[in-house]
Amino acid sequence: MAFKHWPLVRDLRFAQKCGRYLRGARKRRPDLNWDEFHRIARHFKQDDMGSFPERGYLFQLASDLPVDAQVVEVGSWMGASTCFIAGGLKGERMKIFAVDNFRGLSTCGEDAAWYNRHFRALGANSTLEIFRENFAALGFTPRSEPVVSDSVAAAQKLESKRGAIDFVFIDGDHSYEACKADIEAWTPLVKRGGVIAFHDFGSRADGVTRAIFETIKAGRFAEIVGVAGTIIAFRM
Numbered sequence: 001m002a003f004k005h006w007p008l009v010r011d012l013r014f015a016q017k018c019g020r021y022l023r024g025a026r027k028r029r030p031d032l033n034w035d036e037f038h039r040i041a042r043h044f045k046q047d048d049m050g051s052f053p054e055r056g057y058l059f060q061l062a063s064d065l066p067v068d069a070q071v072v073e074v075g076s077w078m079g080a081s082t083c084f085i086a087g088g089l090k091g092e093r094m095k096i097f098a099v100d101n102f103r104g105l106s107t108c109g110e111d112a113a114w115y116n117r118h119f120r121a122l123g124a125n126s127t128l129e130i131f132r133e134n135f136a137a138l139g140f141t142p143r144s145e146p147v148v149s150d151s152v153a154a155a156q157k158l159e160s161k162r163g164a165i166d167f168v169f170i171d172g173d174h175s176y177e178a179c180k181a182d183i184e185a186w187t188p189l190v191k192r193g194g195v196i197a198f199h200d201f202g203s204r205a206d207g208v209t210r211a212i213f214e215t216i217k218a219g220r221f222a223e224i225v226g227v228a229g230t231i232i233a234f235r236m
């Protein structure tokens with residue numbers, strides 16, 4: 001086991017990095033419940049899918065949504081990003097639809113190889129149970145509805161939500177074609193003034209960056225809401 005994965009070393013690194021992030025975040029947005037963010041971050045100490053600024057930005061975007069917001073996440077994996085979003089939501093009827101095949105089925109070759117390695121290490125062929133356990137551990141189960149499906153098929157299933165979704169976060173298949181298809185499938189569901197955000201903009205997933213650039217050039221987004229790490233968010 002690498003030195004940085006020793007439990008004590010890992011805990012110290014987590015405390016330092018998270019503490020540093022939280023000091024800045026509390027100054028920037030003193031109105032948000034950063035203790036809740038910290039609780040979620042502690043639960044996902046071993047998570048390697050996003051940085052603190054990215055996780056914090058998702059939490060902030062969700063916290064800024066209206067009461068009882070309806071949210072879709074495409075690509076939930078084990079539920080880490082989903083929980084950071086869920087943690088920011090408020091109201092009795094808020095809901096996050098967590099869309100994923102939960103099996104790492106992706107047309108992006110690099111991703112597919114990564115998922116294969118992870119599933120071998122997990123000794124499982126789905127992350128759905130782990131997703132559910134994470135939601136339960138944080139007391140978030142009532143806030144989520146896992147949608148076990150391919151992304152585009154899920155958008156069709158949720159057609160009744162057309163124009164009614166407050167926030168869509170896309171972090172699914174990172175190929176150019178799939179990201180384009182996600183944009184086509186999910187933008188009609190976002191309400192006017194709602195937000196759509198993407199992970200991996202400007203990362204080595206260049207297909208995602210290209211698909212987003214083309215959509216910006218086509219004038220499909222009303223404005224840029226913000227950027228944090230490789231997350232970029234737009235208002236529709």
Ligand SMILES: C[S@@+](CC[C@H](N)C(=O)[O-])C[C@H]1O[C@@H](n2cnc3c(N)ncnc32)[C@H](O)[C@@H]1O
Pocket residue numbers: 049050074075076077078079080081082099100101102103104105106107149150151152171172173174178
């Ligand atoms: C990078 S992971 C998501 C990580 C997660 N958002 C986080 O930050 O914790 C991408 C996920 O997208 C899912 N996925 C890939 N292509 C998909 C598709 N076409 N439809 C549904 N899910 C897909 C994979 O199964 C995987 O769980």
